[in-house]
Amino acid sequence: MGSGKRSLTTATLFLACACACAVLATPGVAYASPAPKPTSTGSPRPAPTPGAGGAATPAPGATATGTPKPVSNRELEAVRARLDKLYHDAAVATDAYNAAEEKAEKQSAEIVDLAREIVKGQAKLDELKDRAGAAARAQYRGGGLPPEARLWLSDNPQRFLDGAGRVRAGEHATKGLLGEMARTQQDLKQYEQDASAQWKKLEANREAKAEAQKKITKKIAAAEELESRLEKKEKERLAKLEEEAAYQAQSAWLGSGVLADIKSKGSAAGKKAVKYATDQIGKPYVWGAEGPGSFDCSGLTSQAWAAAGHPIPRTSQEQWKQLKHVPVEDMRPGDLVIYFDDASHVGMYIGDGAIVHAPRPGRNVTIAGAGSMRILGVVRPDA
Known part of the structure; x- marks a missing residue:
């Protein structure tokens, strides 16, 4: 990608979002018929407490007296839902950034192509003008007498008639030359209009990229700030809840029998x-x-x-x-x-x-x- 992209340093995270959970140990391991994961005591691990995804995100940390307060699973589920939303919004903005950049690259290439056509067209027009000027000078040197007078004054009528044929051919060629000049001028005008339109689109997509970049930066910063408010043990608990959510989603998907098909x-x-x-x-x-x-x-x-x-x-x-x-x-x-x-x-x-x-x-x-x-x-x- 171009120099407009930069790596956004994120905080070291212990939780996993929905996009990164249920990691397989190796590519060859099938995700079929998973059994409930046991706890350290050997008993099946219970499902996580349902979260309040629509509720305001709690502010884990200390109480008003400064004493650390325990964070419930319900609060952690709300944090997880908020993080999922922030990273999802960042992903949407990233797609918008990538789309704007792809369009900008395409439009830049089109502008370059149009510029080349303009240069070629201008060179062709200059050449046509030179040829037209040479034809005009040749006609001037031929004199202004009518063809009948020049035939009567000629000491070699046949040579005159041959020359007259060449003159008529030259006149036709000159008309064709002028027509080609007009078409080339029209092409140049169209190239310039197209280049101007592409430039406006390019500027619009540059603005779209900048706006998407701001959104990405804002969403990721908000996610990092939210995670930074969690204690180490809370991050570990949150990671387990995240893993369980992904595990249950994968289990339900496999339970539908889709893998058998x-x-x-x-x-x-x-x-x-x-x-x-x-x-x-x-x-x-x-x-x-x-x-x-x-x-x-x-x-x-x-x-x-x-x-x-x-x-x-x-x-x-x-x-x-x-x-x-x-x-x-x-x-x-x-x-x-x-x-x-x-x-x-x-x-x-x-x-x-x-x-x-x-x-x-x-x-x-x-x-x-x-x-x-x-x-x-x-x-x-x-x-």
């Missing part, structure tokens, strides 16, 4: 895309990044498919709009799983009920359960 093998290009994506495991999420050292969610999937020889749209929303939709039960390794109603997140299916994805700021590229987030649908880049 997923039997398709990846295409040759799909296998290449999966290899590229899994080779990036451990690299950090950075909004707007397309590698090689860091990625955002759609930066990872778009670069993986570019490496497989199938360029695809840059953003998760455009991937959802432009690529072929396939039923979840028909997905195969290399297909892209699009998440949330606004298509704000994407991961790549790698088989065995798992995806590889770049979750969010503060997380690294990792493997997660395909059903650990709310699935919008599946698209196939090489359909």
Whole structure:
């Protein structure tokens, strides 16, 4: 990406958001029929207490007297819901930033092409003007007598008639030359108008990028501030609640029997895309990044498919709009799983009920359960 992108340093986080939970130990482990996770005593771990997602986020910390007060699971669930919302909004803004940048790059290239055409057109017009001037000078040197008088005065009538034919041909050529000059001038005018329109669009997209960047920075800063108010033990408890939520979502997804219907093998290009994506495991999420050292969610999937020889749209929303939709039960390794109603997140299916994805700021590229987030649908880049 261009120099406009920068890495946003996030606080070291212990909690996991919905995009990063249910991590698989290895890509080959199937997420089938998971058993309830035991506690340290060996008894099944209870489900987390339902949160009050719509309530105001509590302010964990000290009481009015300065004494640390315990934070309940209900309060932590509210914190988790607030963090999910902040990181989701940051992801939406990141998609807007990426889309604006992609458009700006395209418009910049179009402006460069138009500038080249203007230069070429101007050079052609200058050449045509020179040729027209030369033709005019030649006619002037021929004199202003009418053809009949020049024929009568000529000592070689045949030579005159031959010359007259060349003159008529020259006159036709001159008319064609003037017509070509007019067309070239019109082309130049159109190129200049197109360049002006593209420049206005470029400026609009630069403004959109700047606005999206402000939103991303604001949302991530708010998430970091909220997390910083938690004690270490509270962060650990919050991480467990987060893990449980993702685990239960994946279990419910698998409980529907969907994995039993997923039997398709990846295409040759799909296998290449999966290899590229899994080779990036451990690299950090950075909004707007397309590698090689860091990625955002759609930066990872778009670069993986570019490496497989199938360029695809840059953003998760455009991937959802432009690529072929396939039923979840028909997905195969290399297909892209699009998440949330606004298509704000994407991961790549790698088989065995798992995806590889770049979750969010503060997380690294990792493997997660395909059903650990709310699935919008599946698209196939090489359909």
